[in-house]
Amino acid sequence: MAKSINSILVDDSIKSQIDLSRLSEGESKKVFKLLDDLQKDLIYSINDVNPLAPRLTVWKKQRLKKLLKEVNQLINESYKKIKKAQEKALIDYSALESVKLTDRINGLIGLDLMNVSLSTKKLKSIVNNSLVDGHLIKKWWGGQERRFKDQFQGAMNKAIQDFQLGVAKGDTVSVLTKAFTGTADIMGYTKTQAEALIHTSFMQVAADTRWEVYQDNIEMFSVYYWQSTLDTRTTPGCKALDRKMWDAKTKKPIGHKFAFRRTPRHWRCRSDLMMQVKSYEDLKKLDPNINIGKRAALTGPVEADVDYNSWLKNQSKQVQVDALGPGRYKLWKKNKLTMAEMVNQQGNPITIQELSKKYGYQSSTS
Secondary structure, three states: OOOOHHHHHHHHHHHHHHHHHHHHHHHHHHHHHHHHHHHHHHHHHHHHHOOOOOOOHHHHHHHHHHHHHHHHHHHHHHHHHHHHHHHHHHHHHHHHHHHHHHHHHHHHHOOOOOOOOOOHHHHHHHHHHOEEOOEEHHHHHHHHHHHHHHHHHHHHHHHHHHHHHOOOOOOHHHHHHHHHHOOOOHHHHHHHHHHHHHHHHHHHHHHHHHHHHHHHOHHHEEEEEEEOOOOOOOOHHHHHHOOOEEEOOOOOEEOOOOOOOOOOOOOOOOOEEEEEEOOHHHHHHHOOOOOHHHHHHHOOOOOOOOOHHHHHHOOOHHHHHHHHOHHHHHHHHOOOOOHHHHHOOOOOOOOHHHHHHHOOOOOOOO
8 A cells, every 4th residue: 555645754764863864974974084184283282381380380370371362262262163153064964955855745746745944044044043942053052162161270279280280190281181181081072062952953053944945835734743753762742742733733732632842842852844745635725737537546544653674674775774874783683783773873874965966966065
């Protein structure tokens, strides 16, 4: 039996979540490279300035002041590059998501009924105004930058104090460098926070982009419905909302008491707020050229919820390899992969250019 359009769109949503996780992995690697370069520059500055070298306290203070000034400049420059690169990647992804969603629904209906009119200006507005946990994405990057500066300065002050008290052993440069790269692990913490922000930013921009496309074509849809990826990482809140529906016009709940809300619910959330396409009888009122006779069998609700592993088993080999990567695909076929390992996209990154090519589009960065 043929799947309904809305069930096909659910499959697409899960595939998009996989794509987004892989894309976030690829973008994280780019940001990690910039942070690694920053760490090398900071270590060089520590070696070059070495505020503990002079014997006189006044000179030490002057050198420390010079070091912190250099550090602030290096951090400013690095985060400026990160923010610029992330904004560009998010705009490119927003453009791809809007066209992909529109083309897909039009293709399933068999008529260019959906309109996509998200200009470059609109795409930039989506990215620059998307809120992650109530704050603009650029504000979150600004907060991470300030936190990194504070942690670095705190580590330097403590190392200097320990050295002067005789607690820290070794030459002055090694003491300062260890304070930055050793037990404090400032860079490790910074990368973890950056990775979480990158993934959540892409989720937020994807959700906001789809929302704009839906609102521009709201007359084609009957209800909103919540789609959660069901696996060991799915939160209880997202599980409870899975497949819940709200009226497209009033946003009132249908058959439940959960208030309407948009995705994502939380950091690293992978849920999707989708819209159910109206019946062909209703779509024909919008455009009489729709051939109901040929496609009526494709109308209908989404299928019952299914866990990620069961869903993946029903996909093509290409989708399975894309989702898992070649190495994990082989393990999965031998039942040697846990659910947590299945949904982890570490080691399986994809770029925006590769993702655009996968769906037959040209990336603006190509």
